[in-house]
Amino acid sequence: MQSVAALAYLAGTILIGGFMGIVLWKILTLRISLGDLLRGDSRNASGYSTGFSPGRAQLLIVTLLFAGYYLAQLISNPSAFPHVPDAVLAVLGGSQATYLGGKAYALLFKNR
């Protein structure tokens, strides 16, 4: 059965690595567009426009920092899921709330 497990490990590595590689390759070759990723919607008298969104920028920074932290924890101890401290979850939650609050204010309440 160990050979079946080894084959399954190889197959899983190819599939998961392949999927991540394809998505990353398409992002790098602009086939998956990241245009306007940091531009937020805002409403004005003439309709909708987009401008640089600090809420989106902080969410991007927090997301990338957390992903790097999580992967570093996994590499240092690959025998269990990395523990996510409550403080980190609180920071993430606050970051999401800031992003959503800014979006809701810009789209639902501003210029009404």
Place this chain on the structure above:
Amino acid sequence: MKDRVGWIALTLAVVGGLVLYFIPGDHTAKLVIAAGYAAVVLIFFYGLIVLIMMATGSIDLSQLLEDDTGGASMSRFQLLIFTFVIALSFFVLVAKTGTLPQVPADVLALLGISATTYGVSKGISAGSGSSGTSNPPATPPAPAPKPPTP
């Protein structure tokens, strides 16, 4: 051509089964191993087909991160990053330990936060009527006049 490939596959499966039957050893153990190999090979080829279709563009990923306004969505991007990270950690743990790991509550909370942000973001966009255009909403057509009563 497709029929020929099907017949070849069927022949190989029957020959493989007969070879497995006549190999000395416990039949139950051989059956378990054969089923394991068959499952791995089938799942791998299903996944490989999906990967090839993604790579060639048959499965279109160009709008993977787009929201209703046509620009990239930050909440979708974050959900993608967190899904990749947690899927990778899950796979590494299964490969290391050989068993399905217990998913801790903080990891579930992480995915929940990300998915909830995506859902609420969609709700906000839908509630604002954002459609990526600055045109005013179309007025409904005037109702047809009633026919005169006799």
